[in-house]
Amino acid sequence: MTVAPGSVIAFECPDASGGQLSAESTVADVPHIDFGMVNPVTGPVFIDGAEPGDALKVTIHEFQPSGWGWTANIPGFGLLADQFEDPALHIWTYDKVGMGPAAYSPIGHVPLKPFPGTIGLAPAEPGNHSVVPPRRVGGNMDIRDLAAGTTLYLPVEVVGALFSVGDTHASQGDGEVCGTAIESPMNIVLGFDLEKQAGLKTPRFTTPGPVSRHLDGKGYEVTTGIGEDLMDGARSAVSQMIDLLCGRHGLKPVEAYMLCSVCGDLRISEIVDMPNWVVSFYFPRLVLE
């Protein structure tokens, strides 16, 4: 499709498995996922007049969610893949009209805030490119605050920009620590404009208001990872939160891990007190209280 700047378009987005999982799937289906089919995106859309050096301004207008989703631990994938070697799957159902918190039976409720996990443009570099890693032009960024009302700016590297979107999530925490969110098919309505020769190096965005108020009402439990490596710190903080949730609420470790992925946030508390940095994992108390 070719569209002019100023256009508003509705996209249909399948779930990140590309239809290999459904609301009836079980954990036995997880090992059979064909990775050649995962993370499909809808596009590309050619934006008239877009040239390398421009920024594509994408206004995220609206989501039309499907009412179901899945979260999985996929062996070999995720921040703690070495500790969680077995597949796991949780199927979610939620009120697609009211969009109230989704039950994590029987112990909690996760507030929802839909966004596209993958949103971006074609890179200039020739060849085939995996859709898994995000790049300068965006892609699988999994930024949970790209919610309705947000404006995203993407650096254009090819004529026409070649925009695609998909991998829609009903909810996710910062980090997406188990590797999956509430993966949920939904439609999304986006507007497009151009900023000529914007000189943008990587994506940036503007949120119209607060980004965490669906989660923060009762405060947070917070664990820390302290040391010379941010990745090790992140792993340590998340591991300790899993231990805390299991000890306190009787969850199985993999259940706590998947719950952390859909609602807990990884933050860098300090990155200057040489040689040790602090990464903190924030778990919103209202999910389990």
Added chain:
Amino acid sequence: MTVAPGSVIAFECPDASGGQLSAESTVADVPHIDFGMVNPVTGPVFIDGAEPGDALKVTIHEFQPSGWGWTANIPGFGLLADQFEDPALHIWTYDKVGMGPAAYSPIGHVPLKPFPGTIGLAPAEPGNHSVVPPRRVGGNMDIRDLAAGTTLYLPVEVVGALFSVGDTHASQGDGEVCGTAIESPMNIVLGFDLEKQAGLKTPRFTTPGPVSRHLDGKGYEVTTGIGEDLMDGARSAVSQMIDLLCGRHGLKPVEAYMLCSVCGDLRISEIVDMPNWVVSFYFPRLVLE
């Protein structure tokens, strides 16, 4: 001082320069800071009955701020030390009773939320230990959410725990990217209890409510760093925010860098989409709008 569990104690905390900077200081004083005197802490306090393996539960009751503070770029220190080689200093004054946002003349106002940058126990390892890096037992963690009402749990490694606190900040963003916050002398009232044989590996804490509502009212400008290294991603995201703020508001780069340090947040948006991670820097729009 030796105290029993259940005690509540008021601590007097000088600023992080140990009195080398004052409300009358200028940038000419920054290169003369004696690093042997920085980051003084008040303590140690011996907690009766504390033994290795216990957790010290610290309830953060109250702050009595001084009404002034400083933020500096100290050469050789900070996330972008290679880009900001010259000293800089900003002196803040604020209403220590009303604690309204502090002016960053003439272009902005920074909401305040006091916390101790350094709070921790003695490590078991023999010898002298620099107070700069945080450790398993806490210390210079610079976690901006250790605000009034928060409960902090610290792992005890020596008999009596040997608690100290200092480096009080009137405000800071997650990351403390330029290396300093609003460094401000203040008194702090803390309560102490013990959890015997808690099995805690690193500090954790519980917040009584939301942690970002003093900043989030008008949303955020957000820049990203995308790549294989979290540290590089953090540096890239902060650099691009400095460029954005300078271009839009006419700040000098070092002014934007220091402002980012006192109110902007580093978050890990995704840490699983191999091999590229996304670190995002969130600048609260209400500071400059």
